[in-house]
Amino acid sequence: METLVCTTPGQFEYRKAEKPVLTPDHTIIKIKRVGVCGTDLHAFEGTQPFFNYPRILGHELAGEIVETDGAPDFTVGEAVTFIPYFNCGKCIACRQGKPNCCTTLKVSGVHIDGGMLEYISVPSYSLVHGDGLSFDELALVEPLAIGAHGIRRADIIAGEHVLVVGAGPIGLGVMEFARIAGGKVIALDINDSRLEFCREKLNVSATVNGLTDNVAEKLAEITGGDMPTAIIDATGSLRAINTAFSYLAHGGRYVLVGLQKGDISFSHPEFHKREATLMSSRNATRADFEHVIKSMKNGLIDPKTYITHRVAFGEVKDRFESWLDPASGVIKAMVSLE
Structure with a gap:
């Protein structure tokens, strides 16, 4: 499969990688949309804390389930997003219901490789039902949850x-x-x-x-x-x-x-x-994700308002730097992998 790697600040490189293999309590998702956020832009600039290179960026993601284990409420082919903050479940923050600031938190696209690729394996506990939303809408749930x-x-x-x-x-x-x-x-x-x-x-x-x-x-x-x-x-x-x-x-x-x-x-x-x-205020919780999805479905938010730029996955390397310029008018750039 194809991936897009930020090798050093200011540099991207397309690389081939093996498609992930299903492991216990994980789900493999075929990525359909990736939203580009400030974290990605800052990582490209070299100004993002908690970051090292090389790194596959991207944590505003939507896709469909290809294979799954440990997610009995989800089905193959279902449209989903996921909570991209992977927590330990055991530390003081997790025990207090604050997995968003887990002491050993691993954020997809920041501490570990993210979603600028064709397939990704994520912990099944992180899955969020699409609930009838489009891939565009699902890719916007995470930034709105922040x-x-x-x-x-x-x-x-x-x-x-x-x-x-x-x-x-x-x-x-x-x-x-x-x-x-x-x-x-x-x-x-x-x-x-x-x-x-x-x-x-x-x-x-x-x-x-x-x-x-x-x-x-x-x-x-x-x-x-x-x-x-x-x-x-x-x-x-x-x-x-x-x-x-x-x-x-x-x-x-x-x-x-x-x-x-x-x-x-x-x-x-x-x-x-x-x-x-x-x-x-760090990241978001499942309650925040659910609040966003409910707000979208009730018409309180029109998520498509935010998408000002669209680009195919193969064009990201050449277009990404332009989004750093305020004159580009970018609010949300959306990357398509279909």
């Missing part, structure tokens, strides 16, 4: 102002689930075309441009002087993360979904006087 998990961490209250920093694919998912939870969403980005996307496609009523607006003044105006009671960062930008502390309302919560390599810093007195809460 947003759903961040909003669940933030414990959004209906009617409160929620500032989402970063209008990339993950940030857009955060906005969707903040809206579903009843939050009044404010989108903050430095790209006008992405802010326009938020207004036109996601019905976000309040947007702020971090380059051309006085952000603090505009947030105060939008919130009636209160400032946002929940802030979710989806940029992974150290400057954006540090700056957003100053936008938080007293008594507010700040959730970091985005990830970067450095140390964050903020004024302790300013943070303390707010009695603020700082949290990270």
Whole structure:
């Protein structure tokens, strides 16, 4: 079978590999779609934490079951996605129902090889029923689940102002689930075309441009002087993360979904006087995946809104670098293997 390997930062190579052989409690999936996410782009740039090379990228996946063991509720030929965070089931996090931050977590496409290939073997416990969704829709469940998990961490209250920093694919998912939870969403980005996307496609009523607006003044105006009671960062930008502390309302919560390599810093007195809460949000859980699928089926989200670029598997090597350029207008690039 054919695979696409990121050999070093900035370099891809197509390679031949043996099709996986079925092993106990695993399932072999024929990949149909691969969504390209920020993690993949950062890995290509060489800026992704928890990463080493060479690596087969890709964890936003959809396909059909070819062979299976240990998955009695699933059938050969069924359309599925899977939870690409493989956990031990035994550590303190797993015992507390938080397999998404297992102490020995292996994320497909990050710590281990992912889905830029024709067939993949995954633990059967990770399978998620397609439930009638298309391959395009199923490949979008994982990135949307990241947003759903961040909003669940933030414990959004209906009617409160929620500032989402970063209008990339993950940030857009955060906005969707903040809206579903009843939050009044404010989108903050430095790209006008992405802010326009938020207004036109996601019905976000309040947007702020971090380059051309006085952000603090505009947030105060939008919130009636209160400032946002929940802030979710989806940029992974150290400057954006540090700056957003100053936008938080007293008594507010700040959730970091985005990830970067450095140390964050903020004024302790300013943070303390707010009695603020700082949290990270890592990956997602099965409950988040199920919430996304239910939201899609109930028409609360139109996942196809996100797909702006389509490419065949054989074209990824030549097209991938162009998606790093904001001028490309990419929101979600979808790779097809059929």
